[in-house]
Amino acid sequence: xxxxSELFSFAVYPSYNNAIKFxxxxxxxxxEWDYSDAHEKKYPILKNYLEFTFRKLKQENKVAFTSDNKxxxxxxGLVTDNLEDIYAFFEEYRNPRPGSTxxxxxxxxxxxxxxxxxxxxxxxxxxxANFFEKPELLIFNPKCRLIPDIDHIxxxxxxxxxxxxxxADDGELRRQLVGAIDEIxxxxxxxxxxxxxxxxxxxxxxxxxxxxxxxSPNPDLALVVHKLNEDTYTARTCLTLKMAYNNARLIxxxxxxxxxx
Numbered sequence: 444x445x446x447x448s449e450l451f452s453f454a455v456y457p458s459y460n461n462a463i464k465f466x467x468x469x470x471x472x473x474x475e476w477d478y479s480d481a482h483e484k485k486y487p488i489l490k491n492y493l494e495f496t497f498r499k500l501k502q503e504n505k506v507a508f509t510s511d512n513k514x515x516x517x518x519x520g521l522v523t524d525n526l527e528d529i530y531a532f533f534e535e536y537r538n539p540r541p542g543s544t545x546x547x548x549x550x551x552x553x554x555x556x557x558x559x560x561x562x563x564x565x566x567x568x569x570x571x572a573n574f575f576e577k578p579e580l581l582i583f584n585p586k587c588r589l590i591p592d593i594d595h596i597x598x599x600x601x602x603x604x605x606x607x608x609x610x611a612d613d614g615e616l617r618r619q620l621v622g623a624i625d626e627i628x629x630x631x632x633x634x635x636x637x638x639x640x641x642x643x644x645x646x647x648x649x650x651x652x653x654x655x656x657x658x659s660p661n662p663d664l665a666l667v668v669h670k671l672n673e674d675t676y677t678a679r680t681c682l683t684l685k686m687a688y689n690n691a692r693l694i695x696x697x698x699x700x701x702x703x704x
Contacts, residue, residue: 454547466552471521499572507569520571528555580647583638591678623653641690652701
């Protein structure tokens, strides 16, 4: 991982990959947790989802502890096929390695009806993370202007552009990008559902598809749009579709025709 994992600072995971596989394939409602180009199942989207969901829950003080601090749990935000909430359950780390400061040991992903959850947290069952403090930010407002910072998008993100455009001169790259942004501006004004919300760095932003490859039905990048004021959106960066899906999945499984794993 490129970041320091707060999940792994909170607990040790004796069989993390097996637990993730069980959660994805046997416990949680069916969902695609691997990218479309994956050759084997490693569930990177699910692992990213759990890490950043846990961070949000910590910020909201929604990680629950028993009064003696021997057990802890948090609501994963995932559900079973029967819509029962799923929790990550931990117990006190009894035999830490020398020098370890990790307080808990992961035990299992459990349904809310599991005895371990009911016995230890029946009066303190934690809620899901809240991404909806300002629900109006989740929907694109077609009355607002969208003003992109073209120079910043190109200079800071050239490595994310399609390979055939990375070697293009600045003028050609600018024309392609401006054309793609102008096109999506028109489309999103007639269909606001094209914009997919994402959560990043503590903020809600919107993702718009950018089609830069002539003749391709699929977008190449996701333009990141955020509200500058009441009547203006701005865009200063773009993401690969994998990055965009990871960020969007933190809020809810994207129901989008263009943003898929």
